[in-house]
């Protein structure tokens with residue numbers, strides 16, 4: 192009894208001065224923002240964390256022929272845009288941003304990546320598709336070696352892919368879906384080859400909105416660009432556009448079934464809502480069917496873009512979410528309401544399995560100058576909590592991150608936030624200037640008073656390449672005398688997302704099945720035996736960030752490759 196009182200007393204005292212965390216991982220900490228760079232060189236319209244090198248690749252578009260980072264001498268000569276009129280472009284449009292030092296490394300790109308798509312190969316190299324004009328049918332490759340630069344194949348794709356979505360398939364290949372005036376999909380051919388024909392997908396035509404202004408006059412709203420596409424654990428693709436969704440089998444190219452409509456407004460570009468495949472929970476022995484939930488949040492009323500473009504009237508963004516269990520026979524949307532409205536936001540899955548909603552605006556839509564009221568307050572969505580208690584508002588940022596902003600989960604559990612440019616070019620003397628500042632946001636689990644709960648992965652002695660269905664070991668150095676195989680301990684694998692325009696392509700988090708914990712294999716070092724994901728349908732081959740999460744606090748990640 193006496194001991195108990197002593198133990199509770201200091202907790203009560205400190206909780207009065209700002210509720211720090213305790214040994215159960217509970218915390219009242221709302222997170223923290225840090226400014227880590229004044230100049231990312233290019234405004235980060237597209238961003239992805241590259242495996243192994245721990246650099247974030249950022250790029251915007253070549254169309255403006257300007258950025259804040261001149262091409263360095265070793266990248267000369269300048270890119271000749273128009274040989275007839277001798278117009279050249281001497282600026283970088285893509286950079287590698289070092290997440291430790293914020294240093295920039297120049298890359299040189301020629302085809303226009305404006306509103307393009309991307310994903311990582313099994314070996315952790317980037318494949319980028321589409322973009323604008325000369326870039327629209329392009330496939331580009333970027334390896335991470337020291338002197339590597341872009342390789343570009345402008346005729347790889349059959350249809351132009353401007354605002355399309357690229358998704359990794361169970362065999363490590365890619366499908367590209369949709370884009371402006373491209374009601375079709377195609378598989379990315381082998382490097383250097385070209386597709387002859389794309390496959391028409393009526394669903395994309397049928398979800399494209401117009402307003403009939405009479406006399407054969409149509410205002411093009413679309414609301415179905417950058418469709419949300421998630422690979423379900425049975426190998427089917429969930430494709431969501433506007434307010435409708437289908438399950439599509441990419442092996443025999445058939446629509447398996449259509450899911451119910453999600454009412455409440457439009458969710459895809461320019462109505463730009465956000466979507467994630469919620470964490471997939473795996474077991475040592477998996478049931479035949481692994482369940483998978485999708486969350487779709489925010490966006491805009493179906494005609495909001497019309498009001499923004501033609502009347503400069505900015506309608507309130509959507510405040511609701513829909514959540515659906517894909518594998519259920521009678522799958523139905525369940526509605527939830529966010530603490531604030533959000534259009535053009537990002538959803539980043541954290542190593543714990545919670546989802547961070549960040550960036551965006553409270554009114555308007557995507558496109559130049561079509562939004563106001565930046566939403567500066569990130570929201571945590573705790574997917575495992577009971578409905579009604581899942582949302583938590585976190586520490587507000589100060590820099591508006593609206594159109595063309597991005598966010599990236601880093602190995603240490605922070606979230607890098609960059610970009611925002613609501614202008615046709617680089618503009619600084621305006622209300623929302625072209626944003627080149629880079630920040631890191633620390634979620635609540637980085638509360639300094641929880642630091643002793645952080646496990647340290649012993650990278651040297653932990654398996655770095657794992658195989659489907661096999662067991663492997665993760666060794667951790669711990670402050671705990673013992674770790675137990677219970678709900679306090681989670682091993683998660685996160686596939687780095689390609690983030691642009693509020694969509695995070697290929698983002699997925701797997702919670703692995705725990706087989707055993709062998710304590711004190713060396714003094715203070717525990718060995719956790721886990722089951723690797725069963726197949727490429729559940730976890731496409733490639734690099735993942737592996738985190739050990741203890742009482743809600745993630746370790747620093749290590750890279751592992753599954754194949």
Ligand SMILES: *[C@@H]1O[C@H](CO)[C@@H](O)[C@H](O)[C@H]1NC(C)=O
Nearest residue numbers: 400434452453454455456493
């Ligand atoms: C779905 O979106 C279409 C096109 O914007 C709209 O006409 C329809 O009313 C919406 N359906 C529901 C149930 O909200």
